[in-house]
Amino acid sequence: xxxxxxxxxxxxxxxxxxxxxxxxxxxxxxxxxxxxxxxxxxxxxxxxxxxxxxxxxxxxxxxxxxxxxxxxxxxxxxxxxxxxxxxxxxxxxxxxxxxxxxxxxxxxxxxxxxxxxxxxxxxxxxxxxxxxxxxxxxxxxxxxxxxxxxxxxxxxxxxxxxxxxxxxxxxxxxxxxxxxxxxxxxxxxxxxxxxxxxxxxxxxxxxxxxxxxxxxxxxxxxxxxxxxxxxxxxxxxxxxxxxxxxxxxxxxxxxxxxxxxxxxxxxxxxxxxxxxxxxxxxxxxxxxxxxxxxxxxxxxxxxxxxxxxxxxxxxxxxxxxxxxxxxxxxxxxxxxxxxxxxxxxxxxxxxxxxxxxxxxxxxxxxxxxxxxxxxx
Numbered sequence: 001x002x003x004x005x006x007x008x009x010x011x012x013x014x015x016x017x018x019x020x021x022x023x024x025x026x027x028x029x030x031x032x033x034x035x036x037x038x039x040x041x042x043x044x045x046x047x048x049x050x051x052x053x054x055x056x057x058x059x060x061x062x063x064x065x066x067x068x069x070x071x072x073x074x075x076x077x078x079x080x081x082x083x084x085x086x087x088x089x090x091x092x093x094x095x096x097x098x099x100x101x102x103x104x105x106x107x108x109x110x111x112x113x114x115x116x117x118x119x120x121x122x123x124x125x126x127x128x129x130x131x132x133x134x135x136x137x138x139x140x141x142x143x144x145x146x147x148x149x150x151x152x153x154x155x156x157x158x159x160x161x162x163x164x165x166x167x168x169x170x171x172x173x174x175x176x177x178x179x180x181x182x183x184x185x186x187x188x189x190x191x192x193x194x195x196x197x198x199x200x201x202x203x204x205x206x207x208x209x210x211x212x213x214x215x216x217x218x219x220x221x222x223x224x225x226x227x228x229x230x231x232x233x234x235x236x237x238x239x240x241x242x243x244x245x246x247x248x249x250x251x252x253x254x255x256x257x258x259x260x261x262x263x264x265x266x267x268x269x270x271x272x273x274x275x276x277x278x279x280x281x282x283x284x285x286x287x288x289x290x291x292x293x294x295x296x297x298x299x300x301x302x303x304x305x306x307x308x309x310x311x312x313x314x315x316x317x318x319x320x321x322x323x324x325x326x327x328x329x330x331x332x333x334x335x336x337x338x339x340x341x342x343x344x345x346x347x348x349x350x351x352x353x354x355x356x357x358x359x360x361x362x363x364x365x366x367x368x369x370x371x372x373x374x375x376x
Contacts, residue, residue, distance in 0.1 A: 003096045005202050005252065007301030008074055010034035014299060015073030015095075016048065017087065019055075021340040021350065022276050023048030023079035025284070029292035035300060038073050040066070047340045048079070060087040070094040077253060077299045081107055081274050082154055098252040098299040099274055106249075107274045110152045110183045117269050120248055122241050124269050125260070126186040136170045139184045146187040149173045151180055161219075163187075188268060190260035194228050196242035197280035199294035199304050200251045206243045207294065207304045209287065211235045212279045214258075217319075220348060224279045224315040226286065234265045245272060254295040256280060278317070278350070285336045285355040286313035312358040323351035332356070 008014070014030055016023045019041030027037040027048055036053035039046075042060065049055050054072065058065030066087060070076070076097045078088070081104060088101040106112045114127050128139040130149065140147060145168075151160035162173040164184075174182075193216065197209040213228035214221055228235065242257040249255075256277030258270040280291035289305035297304055318326065323345060329337050332354075339352040 003092060003094065005096045005098065005301060006075055007202075008035065011036070012074040012300070013038050013053065013072060014296065015040060015069055015076035015091075016052075016079055017060075017076060017083045017091075018079035019043060019046035019048040020079060021047045021342075024051055024340060025281075025290075025292045026077075026079060026276065026295060027051045027053075029290060030296045033293065033296060033300075033302075035296060038069065040069050045343060047342060050341050060084045063090060066090050067094070075299050077295070078104070079275055099255070100250065100252070103249050103251060103274050107272050108153055110150055110271075111181075113272055114183065116248075117245070117272070120244060122244065122269055123266070125188045128184045130182040130184050132181075133171065133174050133179065136174055136182075136184070140164065140170060143184050143186045148185050148187060149177055149182050150185060151177050151182055153181075188260055188262070190268070191263050192228065192230065192261040193258065193270070194230065194238060194261055194267075195224075195256050195258045195277065195279040196238050197254060197256050197277060197283065197291050198239075198242040198246050199254045199291070199298055200246040201298045201304045202252050202301045203303075204247070205304055206246050207307060208239050208242055209280060209283055209291065209307050210309055211238050212282065214279050218348065220317070220319060220350070221278050222317055222319070224282055224313075226282055226309060226313045228261075230261055231265055234261060234267060238267050241267065241269060245269075253298045254280070254291050279315075281338070281353050282313045282315040282355055283307065284338070286310050286315075286357050310357050310359075312360065314356045314358075316354045316356075317350055318352040318354065320347045320349055320351065321345060326352065329354050334358075 013036040015038045017040050019039050024047040030037050038054040039048045039052040040056045044057050056069045070091050076091050091097050092101050111129050126143050130136050130139050146165045149162045162176040164173050193214045195212050200206045210226050211228045213225045215223040254276050256273040260268045276291045276295050283290040288308040329335050336355045
């Protein structure tokens with residue numbers, strides 16, 4: 001359990017564990033509200049370091065550095081879910097850590113997360129624990145094929161996963177994921193992938209952004225569109241599920257619930273991200289309050305805002321060498337370019353994003369002049 005949750009005044013300092021682009025955007029949102037951010041980073045060169053009021057560069061196992069960090073901040077939060085649990089627990093003994101490290105522990109383990117969701121009566125894809133190689137064959141017999149074998153920990157953007165089809169050797173799939181504790185999930189024939197960005201304040205009030213429809217390329221989010229192409233009933237069910245999860249966790253801050261939409265309009269929970277999320281980047285330019293400001297408000301003990309969407313919104317990730325198109329995007333009327341300040345371009349690395357807001361709700365597609373082959 002974390003220390004008592006404070007209500008901050010302007011000028012207070014929020015500590016952020018992690019220094020990626022999510023931490024960068026959190027720090028920018030905090031600065032606009034008159035709050036300071038102290039970044040705890042394992043790397044000296046990172047997106048959040050450039051915009052933070054203060055930075056501690058140290059390993060997460062460095063308890064002396066963590067103690068100094070705790071003494072300098074009024075509350076701590078994190079921008080990625082793979083913060084070592086020991087570091088979060090160490091801080092929680094000294095200051096409030098939001099959301100609570102117990103939530104972090106649940107969402108760091110895919111099996112624990114699925115069991116948590118299932119216990120709420122919320123549907124997921126059929127799943128089974130696979131703790132060792134010998135357990136894979138009986139799990140497959142129960143779940144069936146096709147299925148996806150996923151590591152229980154440290155998987156994102158398709159990493160730590162192996163598909164198992166009719167002709168797949170289970171032993172090969174086991175080796176592909178590193179021969180570690182896994183969860184086997186049935187493949188579900190979904191129609192859309194959507195997400196709900198939800199914020200819960202210290203007072204228990206939950207505010208959700210509109211359901212976002214997501215398109216992935218090579219397992220990495222490429223485009224988010226709002227509103228999603230789903231019925232009002234399906235949207236309401238997705239929002240209900242996200243609020244139920246936030247309330248059951250006793251969550252404070254922003255979380256993302258990723259869901260599959262089936263052909264009949266029903267939804268299945270895929271994953272929970274206990275942090276601000278890539279699919280919510282559209283909120284910076286497309287809504288009256290961003291997911292980042294909502295998170296800062298929540299951990300500061302401030303009232304949440306009621307999100308109002310400005311129109312139909314599209315968010316396009318700039319991945320790898322696509323960052324080289326940023327100048328072309330600057331020529332597109334209405335496009336807002338966000339660059340993360342990363343110095344090394346690598347395939348699959350998120351380098352920035354572009355947001356386009358359309359006042360009408362009709363569907364429209366565009367692309368920068370001379371840009372590559374990405375479809376918008």
